[in-house]
Amino acid sequence: xxxxxxxxxxxxxxxxxxxxxxxTYSNSAxxxxxxxxxxxxxxPELLMYTYSSGNKEDGRFTAQVDKSSKYISLFIRDSQPSxxxxxxxxxxxxxxxxxxxxxxxxxxxxx
Amino acid sequence: xxxxxxxPSRVICKSGTSVKIECRSLDFQATTMFWYRQFPxxxxxxxxxxxxxxxxxxxxxxxxxxFLINHASLxxxxxxxxxxxxxxxxxxxxxxxxxxxxxxxxPGTRLTxx
Numbered sequence: 001x002x003x004x005x006x007x008x009x010x011x012x013x014x015x016x017x018x019x020x021x022x023x024t025y026s027n028s029a030x031x032x033x034x035x036x037x038x039x040x041x042x043x044p045e046l047l048m049y050t051y052s053s054g055n056k057e058d059g060r061f062t063a064q065v066d067k068s069s070k071y072i073s074l075f076i077r078d079s080q081p082s083x084x085x086x087x088x089x090x091x092x093x094x095x096x097x098x099x100x101x102x103x104x105x106x107x108x109x110x111x
Numbered sequence: 112x113x114x115x116x117x118x119p120s121r122v123i124c125k126s127g128t129s130v131k132i133e134c135r136s137l138d139f140q141a142t143t144m145f146w147y148r149q150f151p152x153x154x155x156x157x158x159x160x161x162x163x164x165x166x167x168x169x170x171x172x173x174x175x176x177x178f179l180i181n182h183a184s185l186x187x188x189x190x191x192x193x194x195x196x197x198x199x200x201x202x203x204x205x206x207x208x209x210x211x212x213x214x215x216x217x218p219g220t221r222l223t224x225x
Contacts, residue, residue, distance in 0.1 A: 043217050
């Protein structure tokens, strides 16, 4: 079983829709959970990070962590064509520890 | 946010040659830099951890004699792919750790070995 599982997509949704992206993981020692956005042929950009379980909101983005289910989610409200990118979940045991990435989900927002 | 640059952004080379990739933190000092490799439609895989002034720590399965890492200053780390082969073609990305619980990624270098 891989440490982090993420559906690669692609996921296509109409502009304005709510997008739900998620990952599952197997290592219960993970404490820090991140979501990165990566545009084609660019380096990843940190969108959100959360510690332990709970929700975190930043503008149109909401990150959720359910440690009991080993399941994390990223919600994007009022999706825009500029949100089209690959979204990678990532996690670490400590904030300055090695980061384990998911494969990324390719998201297409259709105008 | 902090800026990390990589040079070159793209390189094409012949099989058997060596290629050097630079990673620079432009407006901050990074005691630690990480090197990742990303194959198409795959996740970022950590190759090595580079600490200024000391030898890099390589992940299991990464050949340290093939992927030479030098972290000579607090703002520069280099990755040299020696005797590159087509299977080394990939997207190489560095990240710099500021010591403030943040890692900042460079834009990546696409290596194509013919």
